[in-house]
Amino acid sequence: MSSKIDFIKPLSIHNDTLLSLYKYMLKPRLIEEKMLILLRQGKISKWFSGIGQEAISVGVTAALEKEEYILPMHRNLGVFTTREIPLHKLFSQWQGKMNGFTKGRDRSFHFGAQEYNIVGMISHLGPQLGVADGIALANLLKKNNKVCAVFSGDGATSEGDFHEALNVAAVWNLPVLFCIENNGYGLSTPSLEQFKCEHIADKGIGYGMESHIIDGNNILEVYSKVSQLAKSVREKPRPILLEFKTFRMRGHEEASGTKYVPQADLDFWAAKDPVENYQEFLKNEGILSEALEVFLKTEIVQEINEHLQIAFDEEKIIPNLETELNDVYQDDASNEITPSTKKKIIRFVDAISEGLEQSMEKHADLVIMGQDVAEYGGVFKVTDGFVAKFGKERIRNTPICESAIVSAAYGLSVNGMKAIVEMQFADFVSSGFNPIVNLLAKSHYRWQQKADVVIRMPCGADIGAGPFHSQTNEAWFTKTPGLKVVYPAFPQDAKGLLIAAINEPNPVLFFEHKALYRSVYQEVSENYFTTEIGKAALLKEGTQLTIISYGAAIHWVLEVLENNKHISADVIDLRTLQPLDVETIYTSVKKTGKAIVVQEDSLFGGISSDISALINENCYEHLDAPVKRVASLETPIPFDKNLENQYLPKNRIEKAILSLIEY
Numbered sequence: 298m299s300s301k302i303d304f305i306k307p308l309s310i311h312n313d314t315l316l317s318l319y320k321y322m323l324k325p326r327l328i329e330e331k332m333l334i335l336l337r338q339g340k341i342s343k344w345f346s347g348i349g350q351e352a353i354s355v356g357v358t359a360a361l362e363k364e365e366y367i368l369p370m371h372r373n374l375g376v377f378t379t380r381e382i383p384l385h386k387l388f389s390q391w392q393g394k395m396n397g398f399t400k401g402r403d404r405s406f407h408f409g410a411q412e413y414n415i416v417g418m419i420s421h422l423g424p425q426l427g428v429a430d431g432i433a434l435a436n437l438l439k440k441n442n443k444v445c446a447v448f449s450g451d452g453a454t455s456e457g458d459f460h461e462a463l464n465v466a467a468v469w470n471l472p473v474l475f476c477i478e479n480n481g482y483g484l485s486t487p488s489l490e491q492f493k494c495e496h497i498a499d500k501g502i503g504y505g506m507e508s509h510i511i512d513g514n515n516i517l518e519v520y521s522k523v524s525q526l527a528k529s530v531r532e533k534p535r536p537i538l539l540e541f542k543t544f545r546m547r548g549h550e551e552a553s554g555t556k557y558v559p560q561a562d563l564d565f566w567a568a569k570d571p572v573e574n575y576q577e578f579l580k581n582e583g584i585l586s587e588a589l590e591v592f593l594k595t596e597i598v599q600e601i602n603e604h605l606q607i608a609f610d611e612e613k614i615i616p617n618l619e620t621e622l623n624d625v626y627q628d629d630a631s632n633e634i635t636p637s638t639k640k641k642i643i644r645f646v647d648a649i650s651e652g653l654e655q656s657m658e659k660h661a662d663l664v665i666m667g668q669d670v671a672e673y674g675g676v677f678k679v680t681d682g683f684v685a686k687f688g689k690e691r692i693r694n695t696p697i698c699e700s701a702i703v704s705a706a707y708g709l710s711v712n713g714m715k716a717i718v719e720m721q722f723a724d725f726v727s728s729g730f731n732p733i734v735n736l737l738a739k740s741h742y743r744w745q746q747k748a749d750v751v752i753r754m755p756c757g758a759d760i761g762a763g764p765f766h767s768q769t770n771e772a773w774f775t776k777t778p779g780l781k782v783v784y785p786a787f788p789q790d791a792k793g794l795l796i797a798a799i800n801e802p803n804p805v806l807f808f809e810h811k812a813l814y815r816s817v818y819q820e821v822s823e824n825y826f827t828t829e830i831g832k833a834a835l836l837k838e839g840t841q842l843t844i845i846s847y848g849a850a851i852h853w854v855l856e857v858l859e860n861n862k863h864i865s866a867d868v869i870d871l872r873t874l875q876p877l878d879v880e881t882i883y884t885s886v887k888k889t890g891k892a893i894v895v896q897e898d899s900l901f902g903g904i905s906s907d908i909s910a911l912i913n914e915n916c917y918e919h920l921d922a923p924v925k926r927v928a929s930l931e932t933p934i935p936f937d938k939n940l941e942n943q944y945l946p947k948n949r950i951e952k953a954i955l956s957l958i959e960y
Contacts (some may be wrong), residue, residue: 299630302514302569304578307521312584318516319579320593321355325374326385326572327597331605332391340467340609341391345405347372347544349514352571353478355379356519357446360527366432366712367445368416368425371406372478372545376448380413384600388785399743401614408744409711416711417744422449423458424732426475427701431708431716432534433471438664438690438714442531446523451481454500455491457930458731461701466536467504468696473536474526479515480545485557513541514571544569586942597839601956625778627741631800633829636793636822646814648821649753650679652795653717655825657687662781662801664836666693667719667753676721677755677814699729703752707736710749715799716854723756723808724768737804738779747802750796757810757849757897758945763936769848769897774806775875775904783830784808786851788819790872793828800827810849817852833878835885839865841958842891845882845908847871850895850946857951864954874904879911886912890921893951893957900928922960927953 306315328346335341347354354375358367369376377387390397391405397911398408398417409417416432429447436443453459454477466473477497481488494500501508512518519524526537544566546951547555555563579585643651657663665680674681683692695702699720706716720726726733729752737748758767774780779802785791791809795878798805836851837858844866846854851870858864867885871878886892892912894905909924927946935941942948 302512302515302571302574302578304515304575306582307517308454310517310521311358312837315517315579315582315584317522318355318359318596319374319575319585321359321375321379322351322516322522322572322575323593324378324597325351325354326729327594328374328378328601329484331601336654343405346545346547347374349566349570350478350480350543350576351375352516352519353476353513353541353543354448356516357448357474357476357523360520360523361444361446364414365443365527366414366416366429366445368418368429368432368445369406369427370422370450370478372450372480373406373448377406377413382410382413384604385607388605389611392611394608394611394616395614396608396611403743404756410744411746413691419735421731421735422453423456423462424700424704424736425449426453426458426462426637427465427704427732428708428711428736429473429475430465430469430471430701430710431705431710433466433473433708434469434664434705435709435714436714437469437534438474444472444474444527444530446476448476448478451477451479451488451497452486454497456671458700458704461696461698462704463500463538464503464538464696465698465701465705467506468708469693470535471800472521472530472534474530475536475538477538477540478543479540480543481562482545484560493613496540498540499756504538506536506538508538508540510540510542511640513543514569516571516575534824576666605789611901623740626781627745627747627802629801629803629830631797631827634796634824634826636789636826636828636955639823640820641823642818643788643821644815645791645817645819646677646679646811648792648819649795649809650681651821652792652799653680654683654686656796656799657683657691659825660799662714663717664691664693664709665717665719666695666706668695668697668721670694670719675719677811679719699725700732703732703750704736706750707732707740707748712748715749717751717753717799719753720755722766723754723770724765726752726754726770726773733774733780733806734777738777740779741803742779748804749802751798751801751805751807754806754809756808757812758934758941759812759849759937759947761938761941762811764933767934767941769808769810771806771808771874772898772903776909779804780875781805781830781873782808783873784847785872786810786813786817786848786870788817788821790828790834790870791819793826794830794872796825797827797830801830805830810846812849813852821953828872831873831876831878833881834870835867835874835881836870837866837868839867840889841865842893842954843867843882843885843889844893844895844954845869845871846895847874848897851898853947853950854895857954861951861954864958866954877908879915882908882912883916887919890919891957891960892916892920893925893927893953895927895946895947897929899931900926901931903928922957925957
């Protein structure tokens with residue numbers, strides 16, 4: 298590759314545009330130079346430099362319409378400045394001030410801004426590509442002829458999320474520009490140690506995807522090519538893989554340094570500096586004079602200094618406990634809808650299906666995604682017949698790629714739609730764990746962006762399905778602030794809570810016990826109604842003890858009480874595990890003086906442990922006995938029915954209750 302940049306002036310580009318591209322590149326360069334000084338002075342804590350890569354961020358952003366979403370990474374300052382975000386807002390963000398975009402809760406470029414159609418990065422990199430899929434899917438469904446651009450470095454192309462996102466985009470013909478900045482290194486690991494193919498663009502072949510290699514240091518080539526491709530994608534939606542050849546002139550972050558880079562490479566790429574080369578080109582073309590160059594630089598430096606002073610003058614954040622806690626979830630403004638008295642007896646699975654169907658009718662912007670959910674109706678037939686009624690655009694079979702689909706669901710929410718993702722089995726959620734706990738859960742807290750996503754989780758044992766299809770893994774998520782976890786035991790609750798979850802602006806993990814699907818019947822209201830999330834149900838009232846449970850285990854408890862009518866107990870069906878209805882628990886325990894928590898999950902680290910601790914901390918003076926827990930064995934779930942029966946706590950509940958009463 299030559300160290301010379303060959304600028305070819307497109308006839309279609311006016312001189313004013315050529316000069317604008319220069320100003321757009323100059324601003325992030327001058328900001329970076331100032332930030333490096335501030336870093337050395339200890340006035341900012343960290344910096345990820347994009348020096349040498351400005352042409353990509355600026356060229357792509359300038360080529361897109363302002364209403365089109367861009368998902369940048371931490372070396373894409375030019376995206377933010379080209380979208381003309383006020384500099385003092387950026388400086389406040391980098392200093393952790395309240396006037397930034399995350400209220401001091403995240404740093405550097407880990408933020409988004411809906412008013413500028415920018416979705417900020419997370420450090421896990423790969424899921425960002427799947428979010429772009431969701432944004433593009435929403436554009437496709439809205440038929441608004443918009444394109445979406447998402448950035449990634451060469452290192453992240455080794456992640457599974459890269460493969461999943463590109464595969465989904467290709468299968469669904471999503472209007473996404475996947476912009477890969479191949480700057481030679483993933484931190485210190487050179488590209489030749491990360492992938493075997495010569496060019497990242499070659500990977501597009503495997504997805505049946507159009508791909509292009511672009512000189513990432515040539516602003517005219519970037520701007521012209523991306524403008525042309527974006528126009529084409531708007532007219533004919535499809536994904537395109539773009540590899541921008543460039544180089545990172547500074548360390549991964551400033552503390553990393555560049556000692557691992559051969560000096561010859563640094564010299565070669567220094568000669569290809571995108572700003573200096575373009576500046577020289579404009580002078581040779583008579584578009585930029587020395588006087589204008591000095592004026593523009595002086596003007597930008599003055600703007601930087603003025604806005605820096607605004608940020609410096611801003612007071613440091615004074616922590617407010619109430620504000621922090623209240624910002625974990627977005628306020629749910631949806632109204633409670635009363636269930637009708639007109640009811641019919643249906644199964645648990647039918648209640649779930651009916652809740653979904655009525656929600657699809659209610660919300661034209663609601664999309665259901667998952668493996669085999671379309672014509673096949675899902676492995677449990679919950680969405681059977683939905684394609685005929687709602688069409689394949691809204692009932693979408695997905696490739697086997699849980700992470701990309703959860704990320705895409707988040708992208709749908711970012712772009713103003715609602716999403717339901719069906720995990721074929723709750724066990725498989727581990728493959729989509731990262732975007733759930735690092736994107737969905739933290740979204741509102743980080744940058745006040747709702748995550749209007751429901752993850753349906755067919756779960757639980759007692760069906761002889763073995764270790765990979767039987768887990769009840771709610772404790773993986775009750776630990777994570779920002780997620781809501783719902784776990785109904787009865788058809789009426791299942792329908793009402795599911796509708797409420799879909800109306801929620803917050804991410805909800807909705808657990809559906811498979812053993813209940815076709816074994817539990819109940820009269821269920823026929824109308825579209827909601828049941829309050831975060832409110833437990835008192836199923837029975839008694840005086841001897843309080844029994845707390847949820848899911849299938851509630852039915853085991855009720856069976857024990859049916860066989861032991863002399864036991865007088867309050868029975869609490871939690872229904873929602875996060876947020877937890879502690880008031881109902883405390884009121885009951887203070888009355889009875891004894892408490893037992895029954896869960897299907899294995900004992901250690903389960904939600905029963907937290908409930909026990911909460912009771913001890915808040916009801917200790919009222920207790921007449923230690924809080925007791927009953928749960929499954931500390932083993933994976935076995936397949937053989939006799940082994941499974943031994944594993945589950947069903948046969949240990951009665952003895953535990955009687956021993957607690959006798960204490």
